[in-house]
Amino acid sequence: xxxxxxARDLRQLRFMLxxxxxxxxxxxxxxxxxxxxxxxxxxxxxxxxxxxxQFKTAWSVLEERYTLxxxxxxxxxxxxxTTTTNQAVRRLTDLVEAELGRRERExxxx
Numbered sequence: 344x345x346x347x348x349x350a351r352d353l354r355q356l357r358f359m360l361x362x363x364x365x366x367x368x369x370x371x372x373x374x375x376x377x378x379x380x381x382x383x384x385x386x387x388x389x390x391x392x393x394x395x396x397q398f399k400t401a402w403s404v405l406e407e408r409y410t411l412x413x414x415x416x417x418x419x420x421x422x423x424x425t426t427t428t429n430q431a432v433r434r435l436t437d438l439v440e441a442e443l444g445r446r447e448r449e450x451x452x453x
């Protein structure tokens with residue numbers, strides 16, 4: 344991975360973290376969170392496929408929650424879904440923080 348790709352990935356991971364924190368603070372909706380995370384994930388390099396799969400698994404919990412809400416005619420998290428959604432957001436936050444830390448310690452091209 345060259346310096347440009349490394350810097351871009353760090354930026355995208357920071358955006359992911361910011362997006363997750365914004366949702367946790369109540370400044371974003373579940374559909375917006377799902378969409379933003381998907382776009383950011385697609386823009387990352389495939390440098391760590393194992394991490395990407397873990398992220399997709401945790402992210403899919405949010406997608407499933409939202410699908411269930413839509414089937415009920417709702418468009419955001421209801422009280423019954425809050426715990427599951429919050430756990431998935433926490434898992435995603437942990438994954439992004441760990442990957443960001445790992446990549447910040449890494450030298451591009453090393």
